[in-house]
Each structure stands twice: as C-alpha cells, then as structure tokens.
Amino acid sequence: MSTASAAFPGAASPPHHRPSLLTISWRAITRKPSRVIGITIILFFTLMAIFGPTLYPKQLPINPAELYAPPSWAHPLGTDFEGTSVLAEIITGSRYVLSAAALAAVFTIGFGTLAGVVSGYFLGSTDQIIMRVTDFILTIPGFPLLIVLSTVWSFGSPIAMGLVLGLTGWGGLARAVRSQTLSLRERGFIEAARGLGLSNAHIITREILPNISPYIAMNLLLSVTGGIYAEVGLFFLGVIPFQASNWGVMLNLAFGNGALYTPQALLYMLSPMACILLVTFGIVLTLDAFDEILNPRLREG
Amino acid sequence: MKGLLPRLIKRILGGIVMILVVASFTFFLIHLIPGNPVEAKLMQLETAGVTPLRAQIEVQAMYGFLPHQPLDIQYIHYIWQILHLNLGQSITYAGVSVTHLLLEAMPWTVITVTSGIIVSFVVGILTGVIIAVYRDRGISNALTLFSTFLHGIPQLILALLLAFLFTTIWPIFPFGSPYDAVLTPGFTLPFIGSLIWHAVLPVAAYAISSYGGWALTMKSSVISVLGDDFILASELRGLKPRIRIGYIARNAILPLFTTLTLSIGFMFGGSVFIEEIFDYRGLGYMLITAVGNLDYPLMAGSFLIITVAVIVANIIADFVYTAIDPRIRT
Numbered sequence: 001m002s003t004a005s006a007a008f009p010g011a012a013s014p015p016h017h018r019p020s021l022l023t024i025s026w027r028a029i030t031r032k033p034s035r036v037i038g039i040t041i042i043l044f045f046t047l048m049a050i051f052g053p054t055l056y057p058k059q060l061p062i063n064p065a066e067l068y069a070p071p072s073w074a075h076p077l078g079t080d081f082e083g084t085s086v087l088a089e090i091i092t093g094s095r096y097v098l099s100a101a102a103l104a105a106v107f108t109i110g111f112g113t114l115a116g117v118v119s120g121y122f123l124g125s126t127d128q129i130i131m132r133v134t135d136f137i138l139t140i141p142g143f144p145l146l147i148v149l150s151t152v153w154s155f156g157s158p159i160a161m162g163l164v165l166g167l168t169g170w171g172g173l174a175r176a177v178r179s180q181t182l183s184l185r186e187r188g189f190i191e192a193a194r195g196l197g198l199s200n201a202h203i204i205t206r207e208i209l210p211n212i213s214p215y216i217a218m219n220l221l222l223s224v225t226g227g228i229y230a231e232v233g234l235f236f237l238g239v240i241p242f243q244a245s246n247w248g249v250m251l252n253l254a255f256g257n258g259a260l261y262t263p264q265a266l267l268y269m270l271s272p273m274a275c276i277l278l279v280t281f282g283i284v285l286t287l288d289a290f291d292e293i294l295n296p297r298l299r300e301g
Numbered sequence: 302m303k304g305l306l307p308r309l310i311k312r313i314l315g316g317i318v319m320i321l322v323v324a325s326f327t328f329f330l331i332h333l334i335p336g337n338p339v340e341a342k343l344m345q346l347e348t349a350g351v352t353p354l355r356a357q358i359e360v361q362a363m364y365g366f367l368p369h370q371p372l373d374i375q376y377i378h379y380i381w382q383i384l385h386l387n388l389g390q391s392i393t394y395a396g397v398s399v400t401h402l403l404l405e406a407m408p409w410t411v412i413t414v415t416s417g418i419i420v421s422f423v424v425g426i427l428t429g430v431i432i433a434v435y436r437d438r439g440i441s442n443a444l445t446l447f448s449t450f451l452h453g454i455p456q457l458i459l460a461l462l463l464a465f466l467f468t469t470i471w472p473i474f475p476f477g478s479p480y481d482a483v484l485t486p487g488f489t490l491p492f493i494g495s496l497i498w499h500a501v502l503p504v505a506a507y508a509i510s511s512y513g514g515w516a517l518t519m520k521s522s523v524i525s526v527l528g529d530d531f532i533l534a535s536e537l538r539g540l541k542p543r544i545r546i547g548y549i550a551r552n553a554i555l556p557l558f559t560t561l562t563l564s565i566g567f568m569f570g571g572s573v574f575i576e577e578i579f580d581y582r583g584l585g586y587m588l589i590t591a592v593g594n595l596d597y598p599l600m601a602g603s604f605l606i607i608t609v610a611v612i613v614a615n616i617i618a619d620f621v622y623t624a625i626d627p628r629i630r631t
Contacts, residue, residue, distance in 0.1 A: 138563065139319060141570035141611055144588055148604045151592060152333045172563070229455040236457055237577060239592045251461070255578070260465055269465065273458045280453050 021293070028292040038285025045279055049098040052091035060084045060092065060245070068264040078267040080253070086271050093246035094275070097228060100158035100165075104227030107166020108173060109220050113212075115170060116177025117204055121185060130174070137171035146230060150239045155231075165227050173219055180212050217290050225280045232276060247272035305623065312619060316612045321380065323608045327601035328379045331364065332372075338597050339364050342392070363390045363598050388605065389598035393590070399602035403587065406603075410576065410583035411610065413500060414568045417507025418561075425512045426557070429519020430550050433527065445520070452513025456571040460506040460578045467502060475499055503579045510571060511564055518560055522553040551625075558622035565614040569607055584610070 019027075029035045062082040071078045075085040119130040145168055155161045184190060185208070193203050209216075234240050235248025238256070242249050250272045259265035331339065339360060346356035361367055365382035366375035382389065388399035428448060432441045454462075467473050475498065526532065526549050535545050572585035580586075584607050591600035 136319065136322065139566060139611060139615065140323065140608055141566045143570035143573055144585070144604055144607050147573065147588055147592055148327070148330060148600060151597070151600070152330060152335070225453075229457065233455075233457050233574060237573065237589050239589065251457075255461070260461075261469055263469060266465075269461070273461065276458060277454065284449075284453060 025289075025293050028289045029286075031292075032289075034285045035289040038282045038287075039289070041278055041282025042286060045094060045098060045275075045282070048091055049094045053095050056088050056092050060088050068262070068268070070264075071267065080250075080265075080268045086250075086268050089245050089250055090247070090271050090275060092244070093250065093272075096158055096244070096246045097231060097248070098279075100161040100231050101224045101227035103158055103162025104165035104169070104230070105162075105220050105223035107162050108169045108223045108227075109216055111166055112170035112173030112219075113177050113209075113216055115174040117181050117208060117212075119174065120178035120181030121200070121204055121208065127178075131178070134171050134174050137168070138175070142168050143230065143233060146234055147237065147239050150234065155234065155240045161231055162227070165230050169223070169226060169230070173223075176215070176219075177212060180215060181208055184208055184211055214290070218287055221283045221287060221290065225283055228276055228279060232272070247275060308623065309616075309620065312616050316616055319612055320605070320609055323605055324380055324383050325376070327605060328376055331597055331601060334597065338595065339366075343367075363392060365389050365598075383605070388602035391591075391599045392596040393594045393599065399599050402599065403584065403602055403606045406583050406587045407606065407610075409581045410569070410572050410585060410607075413503050413575070413581065413583070414507060414565075414572060416500070416504045418511070418564065418568055420504065421508040421510075421512040422515055422557075422561070424508070425515025426519045426550070426554060428512075428516040430523055430546065430553075432516065432520040433523035433553075434546060434549075436524070444516070448513040448516040450513070451509055452517060454510070456506065456510040457574045459510050460503075460575045463502050463506050463509075464578050503575050503581060506575050506579075507568055507571065511568065514560070514564070515557065518557055519553060522556050523549055526553045555622070555626050558618060558625075561618045561622075562615045565618060566611045569611050569614075572607075 029039055062084050068079060076087050078086050080086055080089065115130050115134065119127045119134075146164065149164060149168075153160065153164055155164065190203060190207055193207050198207075232248035232251065235242060235246060236251045236255065238252050245253075251269065254265060254269040257265070259269040342363065343356055343360045346359060347353055351359070357367055364379075365387070366378040370378070386400055388403065391397050391399050391402055394402060425448075428444055432444045432448075435441050468475070529552070532545065532549060535548060540548075569584075572583055573589060574585070575581070576583045576586040577589055584603055587599060588603040588607065590596070591603055
C-alpha cells in the first residue's frame, strides 16, 4: 500500500487489484494451525449459543433416580445434583453467557473508544475531565462495584448485563486509546488533514479510527473474556437472582451443594469452567490473526 | 527530595476527594434500592411494637440518617457520620457497629492480599528476567508459555480449582476456615502455624492469578532496557554479568509500578471470590454476606472500605515508586 492511499483512505482507489476482506481473513487464518483451532472454537461456541438451546425443552427434565450419574450416552457429561444432564445445562446456558459477554464487549469498546479518542484529540479541559473520570473508574475495584450495583440494577436480560459491564469496564481501554490518539495527532497526515480544513468529525472517523481499529478489534475480543468472567462471577456469588441455569449458576449450585467435597460432582463443576477456559483459549489463539487481517503493514509480509 | 511532600499532600487530597465521591455514591445507591429499605425498617420496627422515637433512633444508628428528613440534611448527616468513622450499624449482626465488623474483617483481607501481591511480584519479576536474559534458550519459551497460560485463568476458576485439587483430590491443605477450629486464637505457636498453613491456598490463588502478568510485563521491560546504551557501555567495560543483570533489573522494574496500582484494585476485587471459596471472613466476604442478607449499612461500609484500601495501597505504591526512581523526584 502506498503512503498516499494510507494518508487518504478512500480518496483514490489503488491501481492494483485489492483482495476482499474475506480473502484476507481466510489467508491470515489458514496461515497458522493455531489460528484455525482458535476460530473453530469460537465458531463452535457461537453456533452452540445460537442453535443449541432450541434442541432442548425450556425446562430441563430432572431425574431423582440419577443424581450425579457418571457419563453415559444419554448424558455425556454426567448429571448434576438433581439428575439433569450437565451437557444440556452447558448448551442451554451458553446463550445468555455468550450473548451478554459479546454485548459487554461492544459496550466496553464503544465507551472506551469514544472517551479515549475525544480525550486525546481535543485535549484541554475535555481531556482533563475525561481522564479524571477514567482514573476514578480504574481505581474503584470493578467487581465489588458490580456486586453493589446488583442491588439496584436488574441483570435479567443480556443487554442489561452487557450495559453494566460496559459502563464499569471501559477505563483501561480509554487510557490506551487516548495515548494512541495522542501520538497519531502529531503525525504528518493528521496535520495535513487539519491543514486542508477537514472537520474534526471527519478526521476522527476517517483518519484516526481506521488507524487504531486493529487495536480496538483485538480489545473487542479480549473484552469478551472479561465479560464472561465478570458475569459468571456474579452468578457464582449468587448476588443476582436467576430465572434459568447458565454457566455461572452451575458453578454457584455446584459450590453450594458441596461439589468441592464430592468427587462424583467433578464433571458438573469442571464442565462450565472448562467451557470458560476453552472460549478464552479460542479468543487468545485468534487474536494474532486479527492483528494481521486489520493491520495492512503486517499483511504485506 | 524536595518535590516529595507536595506530591504526597496532593495524592492524599485526591484520595480524600475520591473517598467522598464513593461515599456519596453509596448514599444515593441506598436511596435507589427498590422498596425503600430505610422506610421499611422504620415501619417494621414500629409495627413490632417499638415506640416511634425509639424506632427512629435505631434507624438513625443503622443508616446514619432518617427517611423523612430532606435529602440534603440526610446527605450531610451521612457524610458527617462517615467522617467520624461511623459507618452505621449492621442489621444482620444486630446492634454491632459496621466499623467494628469491618475492622475485624480487614486483617484477613489485607494480609492475604498483600502476601499474594508480594509473592507474585517477586516470582513474576524473577521469571521475567530469566525469560528475557535467556531468550534464545528453550527454558525461555517454556516459561513464556507457562506464564501466558496462567495469565489467562480467571481468579474464580483458579481458586475453585486449587480448592478442589488440594483439599479433595489430594487433601494436602485444610479447607473451610482460616484456622483449626480446635485451637483458641492467640499468640501461640500452633495457632500461628495453623493460620499460615490455612492461608497457603488463598495466598496462592491471589499470587498465581497475577503472576503471569508480572512475568510477561517484566520480560518486555527487560528486553527494552537491554537495548539501552548504558548496558552496552557496562558490557564494554567488562562488568560481571551478575552485576549487569542487577543494573538491568533495577531499571526494568520501574515501569511495572504503574501496573502495580491497577493490580492492587484487581486483587482486592478478587477477594470477593477467594474469601467466599476459602471461607475467610474478610472484607469481600462481608460484602457478599451483606448483599445476600439485604444488610445495606454493612454493604455500603464494606464497599467503602474496600475502595479506601485500594486508594491507600495506590498511594503507598506511588511512594515506593518515587523512592526507587530518583528521576521523578525532581
């Protein structure tokens, strides 16, 4: 990519044929087997969250004759303290957990990027106020804050959960985006854009945001893991009432029913934990592919 | 050393402002709780046959204000009480002051969290130096992989796994309380031994959860210091490798102190899980019990004290940093 087209994206189309985003992604992902594994894990869990719950009845059957049953064909991960299939609980519980985490990531990125770019671009008193608020958010321990908020906020829907996780979690990203914006605004092409009299909105959306988008996209994925930990933690502690089972509720019930001292309950407790770690693993493996897809400088090599 | 005192005063003032903001937050939070718990408590006491005056005194003692006063008067009363270190009275532990409960809970959290931070900081930094210095050997890759792996495990899962593995599968460590129930608390050798033995798993949970982060940050910090001119100069002058590594480590540690402030908040936040799982009656435990029992004075107090602990720890970390790095003192 020539410097001219990097400076004015969209201003002039490059003369040579440009591969589509899909082709670029495909190439970047298939370059390393670890990335293929990562993206497969993510796709697997996404499909589980979308279609999995439709395979089971709304109220999962309980079976008092099969408490803590070992794995079998009917219950590949055994059963819980009520005789419900653990696999069924994992699958039906994935929708809430993953959709709330995805929403949390979107909100975190939205708030963090907005605060960081505005703060780093306009500087002055805007910057001071935003950074004061950011410091504040970063100092207050996030998890206790969520627990306290659970008394006034209903976490029932994934959107409500995602919004709160976003509102309490944007501090670190805002700081990082601000410092990236600060270094970008001193660069030649931004000064040129300002010299051309382009509006601030144009410079921010067309010049600055595309340049920090790889960083933002990577944080989007990372925030998903943060969102999962936070919501599962809230359910584990039992501070939010729950209507249906999900991974956090499973951990809560397993812990509350003494799974820690019951070796037969091993699978019941380990299954949600394994899912959380698997999702994290998939995301970490996919991250470096993202860097290559979105960062044109890396794509050349 | 001349910039030190104004800096200290500025930090402390900033901390006080932050504490007041958090106190205001808990005040308004109590008002936002559905069902108006303060009014409800008053009504409950009155229907239980307590005289209205007596009921008002009790509610005032619990929350620090009365529901029928104007909001600004309530707010001033509330903040005034907090400035006098009076955080109200617990509802679950009837008649016991929140300050008293939290003072008893504080050592459990502060000691375990501090030990966890120190252990993970020291071990993490040593690992980071090893990874960076021997970065062309197999051990470096293995340690990087290991640290990245541990870095990815959330505190909750880590604590559950540790508890499950070492108290049920291989019952090496005791489980369920901070000391053996048969021992009477006191400065006796068996009691202190029991305290330490019981603290191994919770401290390990804190330490392991932040160890990976330290190792990885230290690694990149050391690598960037290795490129500095003074390292080349010391090499050319023939300084012993051991002395050189000392120089490198001292310079590379500095950027880590900014991360330390974030880590402190993370660790105190994690006390919620670790104390719940290992049954430590610390600040995090108090917070969850309070929310579970709708004990709002205790909840507000615990949250405030956890925040205060984080703010104080941040100020201390900032000053250790100033003491170590002479450059920012000027």
